[in-house]
Amino acid sequence: MNSIAFHRITKQFGRVQALDDASLSVEPGRVLLLAGPNGAGKSTIINILLGLYRPDSGEIRIDDSRAAVDNKLKARMGYLPENVAFSENLSGRTMMAFFARARGVGRERIRTVLDRIGLSRHARRSISGYSKGMRQRLALGISILHEPEVLILDEPTSGLDQEGLGVLWSVIDEWRKHNRLTLISSHDLGILEKRVDVLCVLRSGSVVACDEPEALRRKASLPIRVCFTLREDPDVRDDFHSVLRQRFPSHPVARNDASMEIEVAPGEIVDLMGAAFAGNQEMIRSMRVAEPELEDIYEHLLESS
Numbered sequence: 001m002n003s004i005a006f007h008r009i010t011k012q013f014g015r016v017q018a019l020d021d022a023s024l025s026v027e028p029g030r031v032l033l034l035a036g037p038n039g040a041g042k043s044t045i046i047n048i049l050l051g052l053y054r055p056d057s058g059e060i061r062i063d064d065s066r067a068a069v070d071n072k073l074k075a076r077m078g079y080l081p082e083n084v085a086f087s088e089n090l091s092g093r094t095m096m097a098f099f100a101r102a103r104g105v106g107r108e109r110i111r112t113v114l115d116r117i118g119l120s121r122h123a124r125r126s127i128s129g130y131s132k133g134m135r136q137r138l139a140l141g142i143s144i145l146h147e148p149e150v151l152i153l154d155e156p157t158s159g160l161d162q163e164g165l166g167v168l169w170s171v172i173d174e175w176r177k178h179n180r181l182t183l184i185s186s187h188d189l190g191i192l193e194k195r196v197d198v199l200c201v202l203r204s205g206s207v208v209a210c211d212e213p214e215a216l217r218r219k220a221s222l223p224i225r226v227c228f229t230l231r232e233d234p235d236v237r238d239d240f241h242s243v244l245r246q247r248f249p250s251h252p253v254a255r256n257d258a259s260m261e262i263e264v265a266p267g268e269i270v271d272l273m274g275a276a277f278a279g280n281q282e283m284i285r286s287m288r289v290a291e292p293e294l295e296d297i298y299e300h301l302l303e304s305s
Contacts, residue, residue, distance in 0.1 A: 001076065001149045002063045003027050004049070004181060009058035011044050011205075018044040019055070020205040026150070029179040031172060033192055035298055036202035042185040043082075044205075046152060049183070050079060075103075078148035082155040082185075084139040086127045092138050093123035096145070103146040110145070117141040117167050132159035137167055144171060150181045157188045169195060193294040201301045208305040213294055220300045222292040223263040226272060229286040230260060236283045240276075247275040 005025035011018045019041045026032045034042045047053045049060070051069035059066045067073060086095055093114065100110050114120045117137040127135065136159045143151065156168055172195055175182045186192055189199075193213070200210040209216055230237050237260065244253050244262055254261040264272050269289075276284065292300075 001028070001181060003061075004150060004183075005061040005064075006045065006048075007059050007061055009045070009048065009055045009060075011041075011048065011053060011055050017205045019048075021058070022202070022205065022207050023058075024200050024207055024210050026181045026183050027198075028181055029176050030197040031176060031182040031184060031195060032198040032200055033189075033196040034183065034185040034200050034202065035187070035189060036208075037302070039204070040202040041205040042202060043154070045202075046154060046183070046185060049152065050074070050077070075146075076148055077150045077152060078143040078146065080139050080143040080151075080153045080156055082158065084135050086135065086138070088126065088128040090127055091124050092119055092127060092130065092134075095127060095138065096123075096142055099142045100145055105145050113141045113145055116144075116170075118163060133161050133164045136160055137164050140168065140171065148180075150183070151175050153182070153184045153186075155186050155188070156184060157186060157191050165191070189294045189298055199294065199298070201298060201305075203302055203305055206305075209301050213297070216297050216301070217292060218266075220292065220297050221266055222296055222300055223265055224269055224292070225261060225263050225290040226269070227259055227261045227288045227290070228276065228284055229258060229288075230283055231285060232258075240283050243275060247271070 003025055005023070007023055009019050009022045022041060022045065024032070034045060036042055044053065048055055049069065051074055060069060061067060062073070093110070096110055096114065100106070111120075114123050117140060119134065119137060119141065122130070122134065127138070130138065140156065143153070157165065160168060172182060184192065184196065197212060198210065199213050199216060201208040211219075228240070230240055237255065240260060241253060241255060244260065248262065248264065248268070251262055251264060262272070
């Protein structure tokens with residue numbers, strides 16, 4: 001499978017416009033992150049892809065051809081739901097074996113996945129004794145049992161500790177490496193920032209923006225925060241403050257006993273470096289540059305839409 005595309009999808013529930021002419025595509029080897037406030041349409045997109053809803057208009061295209069979400073297509077998908085529910089009296093291994101039989105997966109694959117998600121030692125324990133993170137890992141394991149071409153993860157970081165996040169990252173990396181398709185819906189942009197290739201922001205059922213994070217960062221042109229740590233000398237700090245104020249009179253400079261911080265536009269960063277280091281190298285002990293994070297870009301896109 002080379003791509004899944006939503007083309008001008010519209011879906012309405014009563015008076016609520018869940019999706020309004022929404023278009024986006026999931027490409028092989030690339031991780032697409034759906035983001036947006038509650039009610040933006042993220043769950044509706046996932047449910048349409050899973051065949052739980054039918055769009056009022058528009059179409060789903062597989063490899064550039066119109067396609068129906070039938071059982072054949074569903075068999076090529078793996079799904080991790082936001083809210084995981086299991087039979088509490090069953091063991092993790094029994095639950096996984098149930099899904100394995102339904103998908104024609106052998107015992108060796110069950111053992112491989114249990115080991116992969118770090119639950120081999122707990123496989124015979126009752127799920128009632130599992131933590132939230134363990135349940136999440138079990139659900140993730142079930143979603144990848146049959147090595148689906150399309151992996152759909154709804155709030156996958158929920159309840160995961162560092163070990164669980166490591167498992168999730170390894171799965172995402174594997175799907176990318178094997179040129180499969182990965183669609184994630186999440187509010188946790190900070191954790192996922194370095195794990196996604198495309199950010200698709202929705203609001204009120206419409207696609208506000210959909211592009212690579214770096215392209216969205218350039219388009220947003222948000223200020224860059226630069227922090228200088230200076231020598232422990234009040235005169236030095238006063239002199240450096242004067243340098244920044246003279247070169248950037250309209251930019252507030254935050255200062256404390258140990259450092260000085262200023263925000264500049266992306267196009268001003270070269271000028272700032274020139275002003276800061278022109279004859280002032282001995283004043284500066286260290287420097288830290290903080291570009292806008294994905295969360296900042298997301299908020300900007302929503303506010304400007």
